[in-house]
Amino acid sequence: MYAFLDELRAETLVIIDGAYQEYAAFKDSAKKIIPSDIIRKYPNAIYTGTFSKAYGLGGMRCGYGIAQPEIIQALLKLRAPFNITTLTLKAAIVALSDEAFVEASVRENFEQMKAYEVFAKELGFRVIESYTNFIVLEFDASKNSAEIAQKLMEKGIIVRNLGSYGMNAIRVTIGTPEQNARFFEAFKTLYM
Numbered sequence: 001m002y003a004f005l006d007e008l009r010a011e012t013l014v015i016i017d018g019a020y021q022e023y024a025a026f027k028d029s030a031k032k033i034i035p036s037d038i039i040r041k042y043p044n045a046i047y048t049g050t051f052s053k054a055y056g057l058g059g060m061r062c063g064y065g066i067a068q069p070e071i072i073q074a075l076l077k078l079r080a081p082f083n084i085t086t087l088t089l090k091a092a093i094v095a096l097s098d099e100a101f102v103e104a105s106v107r108e109n110f111e112q113m114k115a116y117e118v119f120a121k122e123l124g125f126r127v128i129e130s131y132t133n134f135i136v137l138e139f140d141a142s143k144n145s146a147e148i149a150q151k152l153m154e155k156g157i158i159v160r161n162l163g164s165y166g167m168n169a170i171r172v173t174i175g176t177p178e179q180n181a182r183f184f185e186a187f188k189t190l191y192m
């Protein structure tokens, strides 16, 4: 990322989407991004974060941006008045102060991810190493990811078919232990 930022001209605005930053930093501290350091070194950068993932507020539609004052001033001119609800704002403020929740949610994510890695190994699928709250299961030619995604959907489990990326793979969001057990069960009955 720094090599990329170094290449850019000073007038090129760049957005660094940190949606998964809490996960990546937990798994590998070398991947931790400190927004204030970035915008100091690269005044043309905006760091964005969200409350939808590690903070557990998906559906509240609340995120934030950190950038130099000139950039924020320019953005404020475009921002619609009252663009988030007061309830959302309250939830986000409370979430920010609950570091223990974020820590626990990220820790559980990676504990549960191990179950997917074990599952994939047992069934002979490849997984792509993940620094996020989802994992990619890749299949050999004997299986079809579109069909797998469709059949899981019929059982009430929504995964993302990655066929459009030219992959025979699905992306599965890591859930609670109960949700993950349901996925393993459904998957096995479909394909064993």
Ligand SMILES: *Cc1c(COP(=O)(O)O)cnc(C)c1O
Residues within 6 Å of the ligand: 017, 019, 050, 051, 052, 053, 058, 059, 061, 062, 063
């Ligand atoms: C989840 C996510 C976001 C933010 O989602 P919101 O719910 O709109 O806050 C941004 N970028 C990526 C890559 C994401 O996965």
